[in-house]
Amino acid sequence: MSYDIAVVPGDGVGREVTPATVRVLESLDVPFSFTEYEAGDGTLAEAGEALPEVTSQGVESADATLFGAAGESAADVILPLRETVGSFANVRPVRAYPGVDALQPETDLVFVRENTEGVYTGIEDEITEGVTTLTRVVTDDASRRIAAFGFDYAEQRGADVTVAHKANVMRVTDGQFLDSVRAVGDERGAEYDELLMDALAMHLVQRPADFDVVLCPNLAGDLLSDLAAGLVGGLGLLPSANVGTDNALFEPVHGSAPDIAGQGVANPAATMLSAALMLEWLGEDEAGRRVRDAVEGVLSDGPRTPDLGGEAATEDVTEAVVERL
C-alpha cells in the first residue's frame, strides 16, 4: 500500500517550497505516490481557468493533498479545493522556535478556524455605483461541527479553549456562532473562555502564552493567525491543515510571496511543517514527529533563509533537513 498524494505547487514561492517538501517526504521510509497538478495564476493564463477539473478530481480522489500557494486567483483556487476535500476545520498551529528571533518567544497556540462559512463564502454585491453589500451565512450545524472539532482537539492535547467572536456587534451571525459553541461546550461540560476578537488581538500580542486553542469564525481565524505569525518570526513558519471527514489538504498559511518569488530564498519550513501535519493525519505519527524535529533542528542551528535573518537558499535548508532525517 502507498499513500496517494496530490501535489499542487500553484504560483510564486509555492513552486519552490512544494518541491522542497516533496523531497523531504521522499527521504522518509513512508510509501508515497505523488501526482502533480496545476492551479493558480499561471494555469489561468495558460489554460483559461485557475482550477482545472483534472486538478479538482485529482485532489478529490487522493488520500491527501499538499498545496503550495496561489497568487491573485487564490480565492478561485484554494476556497473550492478546501470544499473539494470537505474541509470544515482549518487548523493553524503557531509556535516560536528556539533559535528564531521572535517578538514573543513563549508563543505556542493553535487556531481552529471555521472553514466553510462567514464572509469568505458570503455573497457580495454592488447595489448601485459606490454602494456595496456583503451577505454572510452562519449556521448552527457548521458552528457546532467546528466547536466539536475544537473541543476534541483541545481535549486530546489537554489544552484550554478560547472562543473568539464579535457577538456584541454582529448579534445575529456571531451570536449564532457563539450560541452553538456554548451548546456544544455545555453538552460536554467543557470549560472555556470567550473573548471579543478585537480584544483578543491585543491579548495575543501582549500575552500569547496564556492561549492554547483559539476557536474562531472564518475571517477572525485568518486575521488572528497572521497576527500571531508576526509574534514568532513571520509567515514562513506557519503550517496549516484543512481537515474534512475523510480527506484533507495541507498548505502553508502564506501566499505566493511575489516579492521574493523566483529568487530561491523562500522559507520552506511552513510547507514542511504542513507535511508533518499531513503525516500525522495519515496516521504516520512517528514520521510526522521526525519531520518536525528535523525542521526544528534546522531552524535552531541554521542554515536559515533571509526572512529569518539568514543568508541561505531554500535548497540549503532543504538539504539540511534531509540530512537530519
Ligand code: NAI
Ligand atoms: P504572502 O503570504 O504571499 O506574503 C506576505 C509576506 O510574507 C511577504 O513579505 C512575503 O515575502 C513573506 N513570505 C510569505 N511566505 C514566505 C516564505 N515561505 N518565506 C519567506 N517569506 C515569506 O501574502 P501577500 O503578499 O499578501 O499575497 C501575495 C499573493 O498571495 C496574493 O496574490 C494573494 O492573493 C496570495 N495569497 C494566497 C494564499 C493561498 O494560496 N492560500 C494565501 C494568502 C495570499
Ligand code: MG
Ligand atoms: Mg491568510
